[in-house]
Amino acid sequence: MFVGWDWGSTVHGVCLIDDHGAVVKKWMVRHTEDQLMSVFNELAQLVEDGEVGQVPIAIERGEGLIVGLIAGAGHPVWMVEPAAFKAARPRWGSAGAKSDLGDAFMLADYARTDGHRLRRVEPVAQATRELAALVRARTALVEARTAASNQLWAILAEHWPGAAMVFQKLTSAIALDFLTDYPTPQAAAHLGKGRMGQFCRRHSYRGGKSPAELVGRLRAAPVSASPIAAPILTSIVHTSTAQIRLLNAEITRLEGDLARALATHPKTPLLQTLPRVATVSLAALIAEIGPLLERCDNPEQVAAMCGAAPVTRASGKSRTVGFRYTANKPARVAITSFADNSRHSSDWANDAYRRARARGARHPHAIRILARGWVRVIWACWTTDTAYDPSRHCSRQLLAAVS
Structure with a gap:
């Protein structure tokens, strides 16, 4: 079974379907504690084995109150990217009709057919x-x-x-x-x-x-x-x-x-030695980039999610590389702001930036190239639980990676 949740500020549309796409039940739920808990209890009863946590819920959000409530009720939360969902809408009709319950059904059916493409929203640590x-x-x-x-x-x-x-x-x-x-x-x-x-x-x-x-x-x-x-x-x-x-x-x-919050955060010692990273910059890196590091499989995914990697479109002899508009904007600001500052005190960062400019990249593009290199460095520190050490920063290898 699969659930689609079309969230709203006052009313939510919820739809439960079976493994064949048939509608089992629909709800229009007001944004109140009683009605939300009532839906979660009904879902638990409708599942074949009666155990909470067996029904994945697809929703166009990755965080927020309603996502926290769903996860707290024991259900896996699958995030559906709004742009991807919009592109998939013609599957269910070309007339452009739209309603809360209709969207909830489409989200549930999207989870049924494309669930392997969706990522499960994992809870972020309290300190983060x-x-x-x-x-x-x-x-x-x-x-x-x-x-x-x-x-x-x-x-x-x-x-x-x-x-x-x-x-x-x-x-x-x-x-x-x-x-x-x-x-x-x-x-x-x-x-x-x-x-x-x-x-x-x-x-x-x-x-x-x-x-x-x-x-x-x-x-x-x-x-x-x-x-x-x-x-x-x-x-x-x-x-x-x-x-x-x-x-x-x-x-x-x-x-x-x-x-004060940074002083007690467990990841602070890993990144506090990065060049030109002051309190605000360090906090932004941990708060905005940290969750991406936890949920992604490799640094290239992180770079793409925070907008440091470009988008390539290729077909036949045509190939274009462009700016990635769809990205986590707070994370993009965090990593590019840090990258821009770092070049003023890191020889490696300054050299990487100058090499990018020499290849014809404008300043914002060169900063994103540098940010992509820093994502790899931060990934290594974060995933190996190793504090950044400038003396161990292998300039030659990282310059090749950034290039």
Whole structure:
């Protein structure tokens, strides 16, 4: 028997079929504890031997609450890739009809005919899940900070252009302090080298620019063509700076939590000696790449799943190699960000990157080539439970592998 589960945020479609594809039972299940447990109990009773865990459930998800509940009920969870399932839909009709129960039936039938192609979702270790939650929470805050910074920049560009030019990053403490003290052109009307110097000393500025240069940046900017009243601009700027300060503080707090979580994670000693891998990068590698290392059979599968390997299409004399769009995007960000940083302190990584550029690869492509090489290194460390040792890193063999 096979089950297809078309999940939703409030209602789920569930279909049980036998080994010949005949429908045994269908359910429309509300997303409540009672109804979900009721379905799991019914499934246990409908199975021939009456034992929970004998019915594989196909679902278009690899993680999340409903996947955890299904696995917790003792059922094997088979993940169906949405793109593959979409391509297979014409098997059941060309009209394009769609419903929750219809999708559930198709998922169950897909598991019956193509189950050998599906991977079983294995539970991720508690420590890794907690680390992943922290990494993703920090990523969400960084994205929110970027959005708030862009919004502040747009406001300044229209109404107070000079303030956006004084310091390099609007999210830095010194830039926020400047906007707090000088939120409008009127507030900075009498700001000269002397007062700028006092401001820099008061806020411990370490940017390396002289007060004269900072004032020069401020005065060189064009005057706003659409000024608004100073009290209104002050209110808007102070609101934006307060929001960014709060996000900065929470990001820093989460980074402290990440450091504490890494200190107790069993895989941290294996990867903490990688070049230029700081707290956030190390946490992302373990949280996003780690589960792929556990479920894949070889490093090439890992590289493909995290988007570090290209897609090859060949037919007759035609052969094209292109970017892999379908990939685990958080894992791709984790491995490519690390690879980009690593080339600044690893001779092997820098050489691999330069060789790729010399072959005509653009920067993003060269970074993915380097990331693919690092996947092999990380795979070896992870699967053999061996800490990365730069002195044992055989440059010649790995350069050949990356190439």
